[in-house]
Amino acid sequence: MRSLLSILLIGVPVTLILCLVGLSHGFLEDSQRRTRGIGADVIVRPPGSTLLTLSGGISDKIVDWLGKQPHVKMAVGAVNQPVQGITLGATGIDLKQFNRMSGGFTYLHGGPFQAPGDVIIDQFYADQQRAHVGDRIVILNTPWRVSGIIEGGKLAHIVFPLGVLQEKTSHIGQVSQIYLKLDDVANTAAVVQDLKEKLPDYPIYSMAEFTSLYNVNNIPALREFIIVIMAIGVIIGFAVVLLSMYMAVLQRTREIGILKSLGASQVFILRIILTEAVILGMGGTILGIAMSFGACWLIRTVEPASIPMVIVPFWWPIAGVVTLIGTALGALYPGLSAARHDTIEALAYE
């Protein structure tokens, strides 16, 4: 019972670490996939923007101007509006232009906008909202009619007509960012260089470069946050095993005395305690991994669009090593204490 409880308690921080990593990776992969799905070659963002935030707007006129630049086949402006934190946003787009650039959405149900009050949502958001075509759902404090449900992985989870979202967010005549389709992808570097000279204040990236920025190292403080969570995992693993093994050593004082009377050395006793701790750590890691699958299933069921969690097997051994370090450290004091037990006193222990 004690061992099972220890394994459960060790498993919790493992799950915590894997969920945090799974959420980070899920969010980044989801953003990356949707951005790639746009089909653009170059992206132009407002001055002062970061990877996660858009600062201010860009005038419609710049969209037109960009569309006339050398090698630019078409320029499509989009309005972005957060709906739920930074993980779920809506995008306003000119559907006809977007279809030309990306090849269009794949509709699972329904179709394009029929009226200004329509919204297109992807299957993840539809699942999250339990929404069907024709249903009315509230987004940004306004009810909208679902005109179509699209396959996920392109542009956004929620798509509005450009003008509607501009008006709704008081960005009339402005867009949040601009996607450029070039006549030949081989011209990307030259176009980016040219535009950077013409628009020095605007962050301008090739899409390949922009999507490559979606990694943990580019999210402010995320890396540090993961390290803190890992440290908490080590501390919890340490504390749980320390208490558990201390209790175990106390309960088994007599057995330790018996082993020592048989000639067991201090190293032998220490090795037994450490082995048990490592087994607990491994059990906790396996349980933690299993619980992360449970958490992932729960999140994907309840909030598949807002919290795009994924399983990251690459992190299993990392979480395992972190846990084993914690458990081994936790077992050290009880192990040394057991190894140093006076044999005669231990044999007399009731």
Next chain:
Amino acid sequence: MNSGPIIEIRDLRKTYQVGKVDVPALRGVDLTVKPGEFVAIVGPSGSGKSTLFHIIGGLTPPTSGEVRVAGQDLAAMTEAGRTRLRKRSVAFVFQKFNLLPNLTARDNIAIARYIGGSDSKPEASFEEALRLLGIANRLDHKPSELSGGEQQRVAIARAIVNHPAILLADEPTGNLDSESSKAVLEVLRGLNERLGQTILMITHNPEAAAYGHYIVHMRDGRIIERA
């Protein structure tokens, strides 16, 4: 065969410190035991019998005096040296059996063998000892499924599995009824007579003491008589 003493003790003293008070447990013990002898040690509680066993068995160092066990000087021995002594030369049988409760009888014996440095199956002579002990068909049971007499015979099997030079039995019949006591004492006698096992046995029971070749009487930390 070497006929020199297997245990040679001269002026052995042991003093425990209880708080700030020195409590003498042994006050100058002299004892010589030859290989193959079966010695019974009797005496009232507090006479120093168990302390003598603990020193001979390497569980605690002597305060002063000379103690040679199986050719090794215990007075100069480190903790690691005493651990090696328990592993190879001396084995204990306790009043409370002291079997590991979660292991079967077979595993209790096996772990002693493992600690002694051997994983392999016990040799044929040990099978003979098991037959002598009468527990060959009880080896797959846990201690809680065995009678007191059976548990003590398993403890004896565990003690002799590594062929110790000396078997120290601390009141081996203290927790047994008279029938089981007799069976255990017969086993000890058999081990001594058939296998030549040197045995020192602490007992309060005069009938049990009579199984020894001679009886050592202790009182107040000294040997007062050897009969």
